Amino acid sequence: MASTLSASALRLSKPEVAVFSSGVASMGLEILAGRMIAPQFGSSIYTWGSIIGVFLTALSLGYHHGGRHAASRASNDRMVKVFLATALYVAGVIFFGDVMLRSAVAFPLPSRFASLPAVTLLFGPPTYLLGFVSPYAAELSEKEGTGEASGHVYAVGTVGSIVGAFATTYFLIPALSVAHIGLVFGLLSIATAVYVARPSIGRERAGRSLAVALVLVVAAASGGVGLSATGNVVYQTQTPYQELEVVDRGDTRTLYLDGQPHSAMDLDDPNAHVFDYTPYFHMPLLMTDDVDRVLFIGGGGFTGPKRFAAEYNVTVDVAEIDPEVVRVAKEYFAVEESENLNIHTTGGRQFLQETNRTYDLIVLDAYKKDKVPFQLTTVEFMRLANDRLDEDGVLLANVISAPSGPASKFYRAQYKTMSRVFPQVYSFPTQGGPVVQNIEVAATKNGTHISQAELAARNERRDIGIDLSEEITSYRDDARTDDVPVLRDDRAPVDSLLDPMVGQRYVVGEASESNETTANESDADATATAGAASDAIRAPEATRTAV
Template sequence: MLSGDFVESFVDRGFTKIDLAVGVSGIVSMGLEILAGRVLAPRFGSTIYTWGSIIGVSMLALSLGYLHGGRTSYGASFRDLEKFMVYTTGYIFFVMFAGEFLLSAAAGLPVPPRYASIVPVAVLFGPPTYFLGYVSPYAAQLSSKDTKGGASGHFYAVGTAGSILGAFGTTFLLVPFVPTDWIYIFFASLTLIPLLGDLKALKTVSPFLVLVIGALLVTSSSVSGETVYTDSTVYQELKVSDSDGVRTLYLDGQPQSAVYLNGSGYPWKYLDFFHLPFLMRDDVEDVLFIGGGGFVGPQEFAGMGYDVDAVELDPGVVKAAQQYFNLSEGPNLQVFTQDGREFLRETNNTYDVIYLDAFKKSQVPFHLTTKEFMQLVHDRTDRNGVVVSNIISTSSGPGSKFAKAEYATMSSVFDSSYFFPTRETGLAQNIELVATKNQSLNQSVLFERADTYKRKNLTDEISMMRNFSSEDAMVLTDDYAPVERLLNPLVGRDYVVG
């Protein structure tokens, strides 16, 4: 068996410093690949285009490293191998300190949105992966094995084992619990370990050891004046910041929720549109939110006496909302930490109003957009139920492709659908898609009902109701929902928050 041969290989010859270098190169190359997804997400989204760019650039860089390493490895010494580990360490520190600047510069390049992430991936993560590609060919050349095939097979196995360890370790241990800068420091330090047994190499390594210590000190002591909380959750980068009397929750760099610090309410207008369902039926009791964020909406309606269930996928978001947005469960508010679609599939409850509020500007979980999902939402609303989907889009033009597709998808399931942009602007904005069962309402009826709604004056919100055509739009399905392509026109466009 292959695994038996692999183990026997180490029994026969022991685990050498060359093996260590190859294993470390596998850990770090795969770890950087996974970390790249987290680093790029705030600016370029966590889309299939982003991940395709990461995987493609990583494979290309490794291939070039293998090719050039094979060509230059003849007559090489372990010292020659060591220098590529040092190059990798140096570049990782460069990325750590200059990465944000490079990401900002890359985001401004005139590149079509779907290809925009290729440049920063190539600049930030291509070079260290390329350097690590040299390690295996050099190791095979330095091997004491009798045949080149035996040496190559052995080091492919060691490198792959390292990659497996790097994949699982970065995914399940580092990213969920360790800040990004510390992960950079860990990988940079790890690449130096194979050198530490070589006294001559210490002179080369010592400047980088100083960098490691300095980076640790800087990372542990640097706190932004406006940032009150940060966290790297399993799903995203989270930050809570205070500015001009407003506390804002950012997820992957995108604003998600906001409240006034003096407790006077919320600064974003789109939340007023969440009151529209109460004009569409007058006997609301049970409300469901899919997507929590700062839980501003769920707390608002629970405070009015409605029974609210709120579903949030990310436990880190729930924790931040509890600490910084006054979230607390009570008789009228229950919080469930799980995927929204999974919750709907498992629950037997039905709701008078369901809010879909789990989307970010450039990151949309496609399984919460499809016809099959909307049918599940339909089944979990009562006979005269109302559904509100809060999306980010433009109201017309190329940037409205996702809005049109989602409107068409909701319309394929519900009896009536309504389109409410929240602002008079051609920029990306919050748009409320509203759907109803067993009734059709017009603007005049809503104005009449608004006269008797005492909780909020909704005249401005009703006046934003627009006729919206989705004749040429696709209906999204589980089999085909190209949300990344539909959202492409929004990449790099200004977003009018709230």
């Protein structure tokens, strides 16, 4: 008798299954929304605020309208229709999501609200439909009394939301693509509809369920309209941190993170510089002497670390937080760990806090146009980096911003913050004009000022395997900082500083072949050059080949 009661207590009723599934789907779709919206609008606090606000608004409207009509309309049949309609809309999101995103950009809104139309268009309707489930389930509940019925329904729905949040975050996103995650929630909705309709599902309902399931599968199999970057998509996945794509176009392989080009490799020459900002990683070699150990914070396609490890007699450490980025770099970007190249799968700040090593050069290459880990921008982080640099060490930050104009706020705030810790700070915009671009900001522990002329002279004397004369022409040693804050751990308004860049084109050029030189063209030439021996960094033991 006791076992019969226990089994009965554990068996969920149809309304309970419905409200549990709606909780799983609504929270799962909310987390998925962040991944779909990020490539177009970024993943700033404004984007996530829009996502949370739209989902709460849509659910509230669904609760309200469903509650008004629950007494007269609530039925299992109506819940079946709600779940099938939700699944069908999710199929549309999978197939037309990218087109809908691009069309939503046309709305004339301030940049911080730019993602609102897209989130509303893609996820407002299915979330609104799922909002009907809870009041319908409360009306159909077997519990006695309105309070007990509603409390039980919302408790079950909340448990579903918890399951949806954890399952999507820890299992679905690391394992599946956006389209396949959408397929999972669509099929969940169809399965719930079938469960609620049983045992007399009927031929008509079965046919509708099968038709919607077929549409979902076709949409997921197609990958959607215009979801991938132009070119041959070699590999695509969702990592715990970002959307990742490897795309081949001609002889160039590009790594895209959240839809933006992050690194590129020449398939014929894996160590060559493809993007025009990566040669600037060598600029600190003209600012300090005797570089033995280098740390890169942020790996991506490992353009800089590969080049340094291959060409210089130095030890290169890389701190890359995303293990999937490391795996992809090894499989698709010719990255191999060695005595000279060590990869640590951890955050940059955490690595600096835990290591007891010091470095001659730290390259901070973990920023994106619209997603900057604020903990790597603050004055406290700069002090930590300063402590991990040798006496004549250099910190180089690859900042994505504009050198002037409204979109320059983040660059100028970063410049001001670095200036609070380091005695000398220089910057090198990689493009002409006030467009959003890579700006290399170099800070030295040595207080001696280095002029543009001195840099040019050192470029002539030193043998660093690359000609930086063109890069030196963009030299700056000051920036207007009176209207931007110093970034601190307790106040780093990075999102608001990045806000003026929303909607602006991020310009990345190709590296010029003219700045690549053969390192050891002639021992006689090197000996004859005055001051070359004292100025040179540690050169490789073998002759390097021009790339």
